[in-house]
Amino acid sequence: MFKIDWNRRTCSKRGHVTYAPTEPALRARLEAHTELGEVWRCLRCGDFALGAPHGSGPAGQAPLVPRGKALRDLFILRFLAIERLFRGVLIILIAWAVWKFSNSQDAVREFFDQNLTVLKPVTDHFHYDLEHSPIADTIRKSFDYKHSTLLIVAGALLAYALIELVEAVGLWLGRRWAEYLTVVATAAFLPLEGYELTHHVSAVKVCTLLLNVAAVVWILVSKRLFGLRGGVVAFEAERHSASLLEVEQAAGTPRAAVKSA
Numbered sequence: 101m102f103k104i105d106w107n108r109r110t111c112s113k114r115g116h117v118t119y120a121p122t123e124p125a126l127r128a129r130l131e132a133h134t135e136l137g138e139v140w141r142c143l144r145c146g147d148f149a150l151g152a153p154h155g156s157g158p159a160g161q162a163p164l165v166p167r168g169k170a171l172r173d174l175f176i177l178r179f180l181a182i183e184r185l186f187r188g189v190l191i192i193l194i195a196w197a198v199w200k201f202s203n204s205q206d207a208v209r210e211f212f213d214q215n216l217t218v219l220k221p222v223t224d225h226f227h228y229d230l231e232h233s234p235i236a237d238t239i240r241k242s243f244d245y246k247h248s249t250l251l252i253v254a255g256a257l258l259a260y261a262l263i264e265l266v267e268a269v270g271l272w273l274g275r276r277w278a279e280y281l282t283v284v285a286t287a288a289f290l291p292l293e294g295y296e297l298t299h300h301v302s303a304v305k306v307c308t309l310l311l312n313v314a315a316v317v318w319i320l321v322s323k324r325l326f327g328l329r330g331g332v333v334a335f336e337a338e339r340h341s342a343s344l345l346e347v348e349q350a351a352g353t354p355r356a357a358v359k360s361a
């Protein structure tokens with residue numbers, strides 16, 4: 101099966117992370133001397149990297165380097181963040197268009213009717229009744245919307261876009277509150293998306309709905325939100341058990357000492 105080595109993939113992009121713990125026993129497991137100089141085990145990929153360590157101090161203060169599954173999860177979260185960034189920007193543009201339209205409804209209506217008249221000979225030629233076509237009717241209907249209604253629509257769109265942008269920033273940074281916000285906000289809009297589908301089915305709508313359902317389920321389960329699968333305690337324990345330094349610590353210390361620590 102095709103398998104990505106997330107640790108090496110990240111190290112090749114961002115470089116290794118080395119750390120010299122002050123505890124001598126632990127230090128000995130991470131350090132080695134070669135003819136080229138000292139080498140230190142990378143906390144992410146486990147390879148030895150040449151040169152002085154990037155940091156030092158008690159093992160407890162070592163940076164918690166995301167490894168393996170945690171790195172893959174971060175990658176998925178960032179994909180979702182980018183998707184939300186694009187959606188947020190797009191919706192801001194739509195909100196802006198609605199707001200502009202609300203301020204110049206009459207001018208746009210005039211412009212629309214004029215152009216409809218200009219196009220009439222062309223569409224007549226093709227025996228297409230543009231003036232009474234569904235598209236023209238839909239557009240004409242929107243001219244009858246009240247100014248205040250359009251402002252409310254623009255405001256709601258803007259609020260929705262802001263939620264998407266906040267989600268994007270938080271997910272990119274891998275924050276737990278952003279995962280909660282994403283799950284709650286996305287799930288809240290799922291019924292609306294489903295309702296939309298009953299009116300008009302399009303590939304984009306179906307894909308968006310599927311992506312959102314998948315995102316909600318995946319975040320809920322893999323991030324153990326709302327106490328699922330042991331909740332935040334189990335999530336932190338899983339993250340720490342994947343830390344190379346803590347694996348080395350457990351390996352280098354007698355079992356009894358680990359338990360009492």
Ligand SMILES: [Zn+2]
Pocket residue numbers: 107111115116117142143144145146147
């Ligand atoms: Zn590395």
